[in-house]
Amino acid sequence: MRGVSKSYGSSQALKDVNLKVKSGELVALLGPSGSGKTTLLRIIAGIEAADPGGRVLFDNVDVSMTDLGKRRIGFVFQHYALFKQMNVFENIAFGLRAKPWRARPSNAAIKAKVEELLALVQLQNFAPRYPSQLSGGQRQRVALARALAVEPQVLLLDEPFGALDATVRRELRRWLRKLHERIRVTSIFVTHDQEEALEVADRVAVMNAGRIEQFASPEEVYERPANPFVYGFLGSYNLFHARHDGASRGQDETASRGDAPVTFVRPHDIEILRDNEDGSAIAAKVTHIGFAGAAVNVELLKLDDHQQVDAELSTQTYRDLALKLDDQVFIRLRNPHSFYEDYAI
Amino acid sequence: MADLSNLASLAPAAVAKRSTVGRLLVAGTILFLTLFVVLPVANVFGEAFSKGIGAYVQTFYVPKPESGATPSLSEKHRFAAKMGQAERTWSAIRMSCWVAAFVVPLNIIFGLAAAWAITKFRFKGRVFLVTLIDLPFSISPVVAGLAFVLLFGRTGIFGDWATSWTWPDPTSLTWQGFTGPWWPLSFARTYTGIMFTPLAIVLASIFVTFPFVARSLIPLMDVQGSEEELAALSLGASGWRTFRTVTLANVKWALLYGAILCTARAFGEFGAVSVVSGHIDFNDTMPLRIEKLWNEYDTQAAFSVATLLAGLAVLTLIIKSAVEWKTNRTQIAEPLELEMTSDEHRSAGGEQVLRLLPGSQGREP
Numbered sequence: 001m002r003g004v005s006k007s008y009g010s011s012q013a014l015k016d017v018n019l020k021v022k023s024g025e026l027v028a029l030l031g032p033s034g035s036g037k038t039t040l041l042r043i044i045a046g047i048e049a050a051d052p053g054g055r056v057l058f059d060n061v062d063v064s065m066t067d068l069g070k071r072r073i074g075f076v077f078q079h080y081a082l083f084k085q086m087n088v089f090e091n092i093a094f095g096l097r098a099k100p101w102r103a104r105p106s107n108a109a110i111k112a113k114v115e116e117l118l119a120l121v122q123l124q125n126f127a128p129r130y131p132s133q134l135s136g137g138q139r140q141r142v143a144l145a146r147a148l149a150v151e152p153q154v155l156l157l158d159e160p161f162g163a164l165d166a167t168v169r170r171e172l173r174r175w176l177r178k179l180h181e182r183i184r185v186t187s188i189f190v191t192h193d194q195e196e197a198l199e200v201a202d203r204v205a206v207m208n209a210g211r212i213e214q215f216a217s218p219e220e221v222y223e224r225p226a227n228p229f230v231y232g233f234l235g236s237y238n239l240f241h242a243r244h245d246g247a248s249r250g251q252d253e254t255a256s257r258g259d260a261p262v263t264f265v266r267p268h269d270i271e272i273l274r275d276n277e278d279g280s281a282i283a284a285k286v287t288h289i290g291f292a293g294a295a296v297n298v299e300l301l302k303l304d305d306h307q308q309v310d311a312e313l314s315t316q317t318y319r320d321l322a323l324k325l326d327d328q329v330f331i332r333l334r335n336p337h338s339f340y341e342d343y344a345i
Numbered sequence: 346m347a348d349l350s351n352l353a354s355l356a357p358a359a360v361a362k363r364s365t366v367g368r369l370l371v372a373g374t375i376l377f378l379t380l381f382v383v384l385p386v387a388n389v390f391g392e393a394f395s396k397g398i399g400a401y402v403q404t405f406y407v408p409k410p411e412s413g414a415t416p417s418l419s420e421k422h423r424f425a426a427k428m429g430q431a432e433r434t435w436s437a438i439r440m441s442c443w444v445a446a447f448v449v450p451l452n453i454i455f456g457l458a459a460a461w462a463i464t465k466f467r468f469k470g471r472v473f474l475v476t477l478i479d480l481p482f483s484i485s486p487v488v489a490g491l492a493f494v495l496l497f498g499r500t501g502i503f504g505d506w507a508t509s510w511t512w513p514d515p516t517s518l519t520w521q522g523f524t525g526p527w528w529p530l531s532f533a534r535t536y537t538g539i540m541f542t543p544l545a546i547v548l549a550s551i552f553v554t555f556p557f558v559a560r561s562l563i564p565l566m567d568v569q570g571s572e573e574e575l576a577a578l579s580l581g582a583s584g585w586r587t588f589r590t591v592t593l594a595n596v597k598w599a600l601l602y603g604a605i606l607c608t609a610r611a612f613g614e615f616g617a618v619s620v621v622s623g624h625i626d627f628n629d630t631m632p633l634r635i636e637k638l639w640n641e642y643d644t645q646a647a648f649s650v651a652t653l654l655a656g657l658a659v660l661t662l663i664i665k666s667a668v669e670w671k672t673n674r675t676q677i678a679e680p681l682e683l684e685m686t687s688d689e690h691r692s693a694g695g696e697q698v699l700r701l702l703p704g705s706q707g708r709e710p
Contacts, residue, residue, distance in 0.1 A: 068578055070581070083591055094590070098582035
């Protein structure tokens, strides 16, 4: 068990954050930029110090005052920070060679360990190359191998896929997931990409303005968001206000006033009907139809209060409905989330 | 077809037109360089060898007269005078080398420390410090020399202390064996005072050459940031190891570049050194020696010593361009990586994904 709790003072980058990560877990810190997720990671690593009173515990041992080199963490930087002047082999061996000579393994042992790690990250033939001769994805894996060489208690990754482009990112994401299943080292990674966090992590900590809004499994975070922020950050949505019993969009300034419950519905949870059988559906008019490959995005205008609603249909449903512009239809909400807090997004 | 041939004939014309301007510029540059650089340097060598190679050699080494000859008194006088001049020239060459030997390592240390402080830390007065480092560039060296006189001279701020302080001459360290005290090394010579001693020359040279190392390091270290250092520290490396294997390795070419410029300036500095040397023969460095020979109307000897400085400058230029070439090559490696990345992306299809997964022993692209 690891408990990590800290507060961060004057600039309030982090406001009394508590986070408990289980051993062997893969946790994502997810949040918009400026939410304090990188600061939190750097405090865990020991690169930055928490305010007095804030404490970082590894296995119930307080390491707040421990030097970053002695914390036994593996830190993978966003831009990898590989040693330019050393080849891949020396990069990975660095942590082993840097040990005090009493604990330093023999050259043969270092070589064996580095080769094992190179095999783990699938870069066996790249040992003599220099970082400038590697692609972004390869560098990422070297950085990971280098961090793993010192057998860290915790592996910390700062935006591990941030500097890569979409294709490589998707590959590496899956690869990281598999790697973690194999080596089971407690890992925390920072990301602003909700898809990445949901796909890779065992648990996701959604952060906003220096606070952790929700810390739960990806499914729970998505299906049962703790508050409107979490709901809003994890995907697009429609807002419905109970007060005037109408719909408005997320950007609408009339959103969330007083104690009126606000209802959030994902675009793919808007059901479009041709006729209003039980009288519970809302009348609307189709104003725009946009194709996006597997799905069709339909923009509707509610007839009662003229608020816009976004719906996402499968192509099959769309074809069955045979929707056309300016068609009069009815919409029904599936799986709506209501929040009573006065919460401005 | 007609259009095409038209185009083909047009292109060389355009190039030719542009190259007329280009040729004029090149010619102008060559003319200017010839007038102001090549001719004076050629003149240095011309004057040095104006009385033949024998006279050139005699500036540095006077051969003993043949043992059988019986020189007249005036010949003996002339021989002694020549010997004295050659000895003073050698003394100046030794002094220049010793000054550089102390100034360059010290400035490497100071320059590294200053560049480190300025680029890896954020503190109040950082910009002011950068300006201060540049000060020796913008101030006249004579003023710098005078400032040292006003500090350490007889009436200076530290005058009382600086004129009575006795210090051993590190270049006179000699082995005296274990017969005397427990320590087998001792200094054969001591100096009293700071002004008009080699120490003053070293101080003035440090002041004048300080910016070279720091200036060549700051831009590079600024770009590199401190992530690599943090990575090394997080891997458990000690501060010294991090500095040695990461920081120093990353800046070694820039450091060498700065050190070369620093050396060249340390050998060539005249103004500041002239003021603090007190024009004592013993304190002469090569530029000071050249001036004295010139003032004694020994033009050929003055130019002979000058050839040494010119040769040093040429050597410096060669090493400097070699280092520049080397630094450029390491920097050119950067765009290469982008190319490779995009290559991988292009080939990254569905199979690639599978091959990346651990377990499936695939080859790398």
